[in-house]
Amino acid sequence: MSRDDLRARGLVRRYGGLTAVEHVDMDVPSGQVTGLIGPNGAGKSTLFSLLTGVEQPDEGRVHLGRRDITKMRPDARSRRGLVQTFQVPSLFPSLTVADNLLVAAENRRRDYAGGLLGMGSRGRGNALGVVEEVLGSLGLEDIRGTVAGTLPTGALRLVEFARALCARPDVLLLDEPASGLDAAETEKLSVLVRRIADDGVAILLVDHDVDLVFRVVDRVYAMVGGRVVAEGAPETVRDDPTVRSVYLAQGPLTSQATTSLGPGVAAAGSPAAGSQAMSSAGR
Ligand SMILES: Nc1ncnc2c1ncn2[C@@H]1O[C@H](COP(=O)(O)OP(=O)(O)OP(=O)(O)O)[C@@H](O)[C@H]1O
Numbered sequence: 001m002s003r004d005d006l007r008a009r010g011l012v013r014r015y016g017g018l019t020a021v022e023h024v025d026m027d028v029p030s031g032q033v034t035g036l037i038g039p040n041g042a043g044k045s046t047l048f049s050l051l052t053g054v055e056q057p058d059e060g061r062v063h064l065g066r067r068d069i070t071k072m073r074p075d076a077r078s079r080r081g082l083v084q085t086f087q088v089p090s091l092f093p094s095l096t097v098a099d100n101l102l103v104a105a106e107n108r109r110r111d112y113a114g115g116l117l118g119m120g121s122r123g124r125g126n127a128l129g130v131v132e133e134v135l136g137s138l139g140l141e142d143i144r145g146t147v148a149g150t151l152p153t154g155a156l157r158l159v160e161f162a163r164a165l166c167a168r169p170d171v172l173l174l175d176e177p178a179s180g181l182d183a184a185e186t187e188k189l190s191v192l193v194r195r196i197a198d199d200g201v202a203i204l205l206v207d208h209d210v211d212l213v214f215r216v217v218d219r220v221y222a223m224v225g226g227r228v229v230a231e232g233a234p235e236t237v238r239d240d241p242t243v244r245s246v247y248l249a250q251g252p253l254t255s256q257a258t259t260s261l262g263p264g265v266a267a268a269g270s271p272a273a274g275s276q277a278m279s280s281a282g283r
Helices: 044-052 074-079 097-106 124-137 153-166 183-198 210-216 234-238 241-250 271-281
Strands: 006-015 018-028 033-037 059-064 082-085 171-175 202-206 219-224 227-232
Touching: 006 044, 018 033, 018 044, 018 059, 018 202, 018 227, 033 044, 033 183, 033 210, 044 059, 044 082, 044 171, 044 202, 074 082, 082 153, 097 124, 097 153, 124 153, 153 171, 153 183, 183 202, 183 210, 202 210, 210 234, 219 234, 219 241, 227 234, 227 241, 234 241
Parallel strands: 033 202, 033 219, 082 171, 171 202
Antiparallel strands: 006 018, 006 059, 219 227
């Protein structure tokens, strides 16, 4: 196991009589994109919250590298390199794009900051450098001075992605990053996700756009009713009989077909994840 892999074992989360996540094992290795799919209510958001620390499991453990982070709060996980994006972008609406990114860059974990990029010794100057690098690599220079609250959805989502990158993640958890994006924006996002993973970051991609997930990931987990029903290479999971039966109403699960789950299967996201993002936006 690499220093930066994320690993979950035997995770269980119950809400009263309902088991939302039932003995789930998951590996999110560095340098790879790992996908998580499943129909409405499958347990994706709950599992995501167990990985970020927003929720505590009733059973099971979460490890970041060799460190057991099961009891660690979300902000402490973030300082150790486990960074997430939110379904509702968690930006300061009255700050410019560049200032939003600067806040994220300056909040980077201290232990890492003194190392790779010399943040500890050169402080704000290097945070500015990180912001410039991320603005450039995502092609966001033109909107650097735009107030975040005035941006359209597509640009907002890219800035949210940029904010997460400014925190220099080892593990990046992406919650519905393509929600509200058009085809061109989704394509741009998928190229970026792939590039970040190729740079050695461990990425977990949770999205209702099954086509996007199958196109981008190295491995995928499919959840139904709180359990992982299939896992492996995208082509293996796509052909799994249980996965096929769950998605049958959506048409063939080919990497060419547009298989975003329709209204009968998908929802805009769980209330828990949404409220978490909203409260984060109001920091
Ligand atoms: N805070 C909560 N209290 C009670 N039940 C909950 C809570 N959060 C989630 N659930 C239930 O747990 C199950 C899994 O929900 P979850 O939101 O994790 O699924 P999901 O796969 O993310 O769905 P979606 O695709 O709609 O976001 C559902 O039956 C849901 O109603």
